[in-house]
Amino acid sequence: RKEVEQDPGPFNVPEGATVAFNCTYSNSASQSFFWYRQDCRKEPKLLMSVYSSGNEDGRFTAQLNRASQYMSLLIRDSKLSDSATYLCVVNPHGGSQGNLIFGKGTKLSVKP
């Protein structure tokens, strides 16, 4: 079973749309959760950490369901600049040092 699974997309949405991405992870002992964004041929950049109670950062809302081993990212009012690949990332060990497990990513394309 893959450690972190995501729908690869692509999600093609118009500007202003709301779009949601889902992710499941296999290690129930995972302690830390993140969404990263990666532009084509660029490095991953942290979008937001994900907390058990859910958290919001502007147009972005992240949710975590530990019981179902499921994460989600909601983007409201999509901008052209949101076009990228969104990576679901899990630290499976809690106390370990930066051994992040990445999903393959969901590609988002926002059209005018």
Added chain:
Amino acid sequence: EPEVTQTPSHQVTQMGQEVILRCVPISNHLYFYWYRQILGQKVEFLVSFYNNEISEKSEIFDDQFSVERPDGSNFTLKIRSTKLEDSAMYFCASSEAGEGGTVLTFGAGSRLTVL
């Protein structure tokens, strides 16, 4: 904003040759990492480094690979006897702390092409 810098941005090498990829982590960061991403695939952890020694490594990081902090600023990844399947983007990252929730800052990557 502080950044992680990597050189070279692109290296082309012949199969069997040795390559060294260089990274300058953020100056006050204590934990350093190498990840790789084969084209079209996911980002994969290779190794983490703290206090001048490897703290964790993946099964990918076999005897072909080594890391070193030769001075107070550089962090290097050496790949001996490169193979075609080593062609990938190699990302260096660093963090202030090492616990699970810590945030990593990635460099722009070094693209390695093995012919």
